Amino acid sequence: xxxxxxxxxxxxxxxxxxxxxxxxxxxxxxxxxxxxxxxxxxxxxxxxxxxxxxxxxxxxxxxxxxxxxxxxxxxxxxxxxxxxxxxxxxxxxxxxxxxxxxxxxxxxxxxx
Amino acid sequence: xxxxxxxxxxxxxxxxxxxxxxxxxxxxxxxxxxxxxxxxxxxxxxxxxxxxxxxxxxxxxxxxxxxxxxxxxxxxxxxxxxxxxxxxxxxxxxxxxxxxxxxxxxxxxxxxxxx
Numbered sequence: 001x002x003x004x005x006x007x008x009x010x011x012x013x014x015x016x017x018x019x020x021x022x023x024x025x026x027x028x029x030x031x032x033x034x035x036x037x038x039x040x041x042x043x044x045x046x047x048x049x050x051x052x053x054x055x056x057x058x059x060x061x062x063x064x065x066x067x068x069x070x071x072x073x074x075x076x077x078x079x080x081x082x083x084x085x086x087x088x089x090x091x092x093x094x095x096x097x098x099x100x101x102x103x104x105x106x107x108x109x110x111x112x
Numbered sequence: 113x114x115x116x117x118x119x120x121x122x123x124x125x126x127x128x129x130x131x132x133x134x135x136x137x138x139x140x141x142x143x144x145x146x147x148x149x150x151x152x153x154x155x156x157x158x159x160x161x162x163x164x165x166x167x168x169x170x171x172x173x174x175x176x177x178x179x180x181x182x183x184x185x186x187x188x189x190x191x192x193x194x195x196x197x198x199x200x201x202x203x204x205x206x207x208x209x210x211x212x213x214x215x216x217x218x219x220x221x222x223x224x225x226x227x
Binding site: 004031033035040041042043044045048050056058059090092097098099100101102103104105106 | 143144146148154155156157158161201205206213214215217218219220
């Protein structure tokens, strides 16, 4: 089954404790993105990748890091999480530039 | 930069009512337009899309037409069901390939359908 998976689905952590949210897709897509969803703000892109070892900032990259060492994986790293990073995070992938995106199920992160 | 504006919700309807969710956009190029749907506790999934002016996307009884002259992509359904209750996102994506890959989403419109 074609899908995007994310782990964990739920995470509660404390300020400053480094964490990684994994994302994997099995569709051989070149394009991958991370978004955060906040009430009243819709989806905002954090980082994106157009291929292995090619990543770039989206609209709200501050406080986040990503890497793309393999085509299928695109982890999101929060080196020193803060409470304002409490949000619902989605990973997405796409086969074409500007094409439809396939979303993961989401990771709800709470930073206390 | 590019932007998407969609009507604020929630939109509350009775079953079998007609649905319209307005979406307008601004874009420098010729984007593809999308409607995504998010059911409670799930990720977004593509509902329909259109890639050029006057294209009509349709799926599951929903329709939207790419109107370049009014820069709009309104979502419609003739008869909604309780199972259509969800959040709907209008989105655009530049297809030029020469710039950054930053798809733009509206803020989402919550639809609540009562029996």
